[in-house]
Amino acid sequence: MKQFIIFVKKEFRHIFRDRKSLLIIIMMPIVQIILFGFALTNEIKNSNIAVLDNAKDEASRAIIQRLDASRYFNVTRYLHASQDIEAAFKSGTVRLVVVFQPDFRESLMHSGKAQVQLIADASDPNTATTVTNYAGNIISDYQKEMSPQVQPPYSIRPEIRMLYNPQLKGAYNFVPGVMAMILILISAMMTSVAIVREKEINTMEVLLVSPLKPLLFILSKAIPYVFLSLVNVSTILLVSVTLLEVPINGSLLLLMGESFLFILTSVSLGLMISNLTKTQQEAQMFSLMTLMLPTLLLGGFMFPIESMPLPLQIISNIVPSKWFFLIVKDVMIKGLGFSAVWKESLVLVGMTLFLLAVSFKKFKTRLA
Amino acid sequence: MKETVIKAERLTKKFGDFTATNQISFEVEKGEIFGFLGANGAGKTTAMRMLCGLSIPSSGNATVAGYDVYKQTELIKQNIGYMSQKFSLYEDLTVKENIRFYAGIYGMGSAEIKTKMNALLQQLQMTAEENSLVGSLPLGWKQKLAFSVAILHEPKIVFLDEPTGGVDPVTRREFWNLIYEAAEKGITVFVTTHYMDEAEYCNRISIMVDGKIEALDTPHNLKTIFHASSMDEVFLQLARGAKRTAD
Incomplete structure (x- = not known):
């Protein structure tokens, strides 16, 4: 011993x-x-995104504002024409471009089929998937708030809960x-x-x-x-x-x-x-x-x-x-x-x- | 009456086809300084390792301090000291810490360690350096310290494997004075070397060539038998016939 x-x-x-x-x-x-x-970290925070707003109406602005306000995104560039999109990616400063169709609000209100295009830089596939998911969620949240009473018949709405790590x-x-x-x-x-x-x-x-x-x-x-x-x-x-x-x-x-x-x-x-x-x-x-x-x-x-x-x-x-x-x-x-x-x-x-x-x-x- | 402390009979160690030591037999008496000479690769270290219990012989018999090298290695270990070819103290520990560590490994009590350590430091004139890291000491001092540590627990036999490699002649002389002192205290010294001047200091020497003991006697008798004026000549006459080249 x-x-x-x-x-x-x-x-x-x-x-x-x-x-x-x-x-x-x-x-x-x-x-x-x-x-x-x-x-x-593999979480995405404060990603820079660009917006091509062809509608410039109340609804599109509200969505842009929400994207910008979230902790995932900063809207750093406003594009004016679709040619600018590729240039924005090539500059390497944005991960995602959000494109609104003209008459965005009109279409949303009347036909109920408004279109938003999310274009991501998929050279990094994981990040691209994550940012499009985040943006998609923010947009659908807005939609739910806009028309809570409208429940399409027979729709399946998956309810997702992240167990043990709710904030991912x-x-x-x-x-x-x-x-x-x-x-x-x-x-x-x-x-x-x-x-x-x-x-x-x-x-x-x-x-x-x-x-x-x-x-x-x-x-x-x-x-x-x-x-x-x-x-x-x-x-x-x-x-x-x-x-x-x-x-x-x-x-x-x-x-x-x-x-x-x-x-x-x-x-x-x-x-x-x-x-x-x-x-x-x-x-x-x-x-x-x-x-x-x-x-x-x-x-x-x-x-x-x-x-x-x-x-x-x-x-x-x-x-x-x-x-x-x-x-x-x-x-x-x-x-x-x-x-x-x-x-x-x-x-x-x-x-x-x-x-x-x-x-x-x-x-x-x-x-x- | 003389007391035999090491006895080897046809001790052999084989590594595959290679016979490192080939049927060597000898006896060493208590208090003797027994030199084990040979060129590099002649089988000295292998023979010594078998006697220390580091290596099990392939055949033959041997007893060290009366204990069998096959079955009683633990008892052998308690009765011997060992200093290896290369320097073997801890450079990042102080002189005192090294002494205390090795003494403790041999189961010495704190009070005993303290007395012996102080005596030792005085003998080596190293009291001023007791708290210096061993790494900062000159090689000669380290070697002397290593030897003193190896015999601190007063073993019956101390095995020295080329203890003076790379040391200047003056320090080597001082080192041998320590060996004589140990022998006078009754500690048997078994030393391997390839310095021929050191061979002259031994009571008896055995010369190994190609794994066999070719000669065994006092330095004086060996010189007479081989009609040589120095051990160097004796060794050269024997080694000329060697087939193994040094590594």
């Missing part, structure tokens, strides 16, 4: 003496959350994603680097000749990073709740417990990597390639897994982040209990046990 405390103390010394790395470990989650929260905030999706990414990065990469470092500076040999038990060595290496990762989970949650207004709907205890489980999985991955690599650089590159990329691409938080080709969907099952991402979404956003995430948790437990077993086996053979 005393050996263990001495070893853990030494590990903390290594970490605290390397101020730069420590700062990165502590600040990285905050920077990532802020980056994803404010810069890399991107943060609800990326906070769990960033958590998965940070934890796997800190726990796995740093643990592997810390172990490989002993090989590189040759202290490993001396430790192997000493009476120190391998299990103790591995535990002492992992503990500081487990601790730092828990600190990271807390900062991420704190920043999300205060700055991004993402609520923790489920049990905080369950969330922390699941995070702890995922940290253990990541640490075992780190152990595995430390067995496969010889230098710190190798360990770092290996971690980035085998952990970061799959987490980003197959973790489900950047790209939906359901729309991937089948082979990739199957591969995504071995990415631990995928399971953790699902768990965090269920617990934190949907507010579900353990009964909803026990399967995912079991997968993580299984992965951890498997990785630990393999790592210990490999570690022991190094002694022989």
Whole structure:
């Protein structure tokens, strides 16, 4: 036990003496959350749009005003002829052009068939779809207000409710994603680097000749990073709740417990990597390639897994982040209990046990 | 009566088709400084690793401090000290922190560590540097410190794997003074080297060529047998027949 405390103390010394790395470990989650929260958002806010108003009547002006007043759009240009439309897009300053037919109000009042054309810049297809949807909604809202009494017979009117995230905030999706990414990065990469470092500076040999038990060595290496990762989970949650207004709907205890489980999985991955690599650089590159990329691409938080080709969907099952991402979404956003995430948790437990077993086996053979 | 602390009988290690050490046999007595000489790749490090419990022999027998290298490696580990070829202290820890860490790993108590650490720092004249990072010390100091740390827990045997690589002759001499002091305290020293002047400092030496021990005796006797004026000549006569080239 005393050996263990001495070893853990030494590990903390290594970490605290390397101020730069420590700062990165502590600040990285905050920077990532802020980056994803404010810069890399996939919500559309304040898009510039142009208007070609051929009607210039009460109704068209009312709609333009509403578009401009919404938080999605700013009407920045008024076009005068249809030739101007292409020029407006080519200037690259507008995402959407709204065109009203002449006699817009007349047609609306009398024939009930007024036409508005929405022309979007689809070089970015996702944005184009989103802006046209937003604009379409604003226009139909106006129509409903104009003639609430008119109910066309037998019309099906879908009523849409966005559960768990009524404002469709991107943060609800990326906070769990960033958590998965940070934890796997800190726990796995740093643990592997810390172990490989002993090989590189040759202290490993001396430790192997000493009476120190391998299990103790591995535990002492992992503990500081487990601790730092828990600190990271807390900062991420704190920043999300205060700055991004993402609520923790489920049990905080369950969330922390699941995070702890995922940290253990990541640490075992780190152990595995430390067995496969010889230098710190190798360990770092290996971690980035085998952990970061799959987490980003197959973790489900950047790209939906359901729309991937089948082979990739199957591969995504071995990415631990995928399971953790699902768990965090269920617990934190949907507010579900353990009964909803026990399967995912079991997968993580299984992965951890498997990785630990393999790592210990490999570690022991190094002694022989 | 002399007490045997290391005993190797036809100790062999094979890596696939390659026989790193080929049936080597020798005995080392308590308090002896036993030199293990050989060109790079002759099998010195492999032999030493088997004795330290880092590597399991392919065949043959050996006991270290009375314990079997196959079954009792944990007991061996408690009774030996080890200093590796490359420098092996933590550069980002201070002198004191390094001493405390290694002493703690060997299960020494805090009070014992404190007394021994102070004595050690005085002996090495490093009391003024006790709170300096090891990375900031000159190489010679680091090496002396590493050796002192390796014997701080008073092992029966200390294994030194080319401990003086890259050190200037003056520091090397000082380093050997430390080795003599340790031997006087009854610690058996098992040292590999390829510096022939160091070989002269040993009580007995074995010379390995291509995984086999080709000669084993005191430096004086070896020089007589080979009609040589220095260990250098003895070694060259033996090594000329080597088939393995250094890596």
